[in-house]
Amino acid sequence: MGLTNDVDLKLLHKCFELDTFDNLLKPEFMDAIRSRRSLLAAQEKRDKENQEIAAKRKLKQETMKCNIIAQRIAL
DSSP: OOOOSOOOHHHHHHHSOOGGGGGGOOHHHHHHHHHHHHHHHHHHHHHHHHHHHHHHHHHHHHHHHHHHHHHHHHO
16 A cells, blocks of 8 residues: 555646535635635626616616707707
């Protein structure tokens, strides 16, 4: 039997799905990673919502400009 403490974690991650085993990392480190992932996901969601709000605001402004132009032409 041959044993070693030199384990190529990158190779293991490429070959196996290790999420169920916390990617063979310490629990504290995995908790920090999960926390950071959720923070990034929330930030990405906020950014997307802000972009949608900005697009709607721009559309509303353009609609208002068109209405003003239409009113001037009608007069």
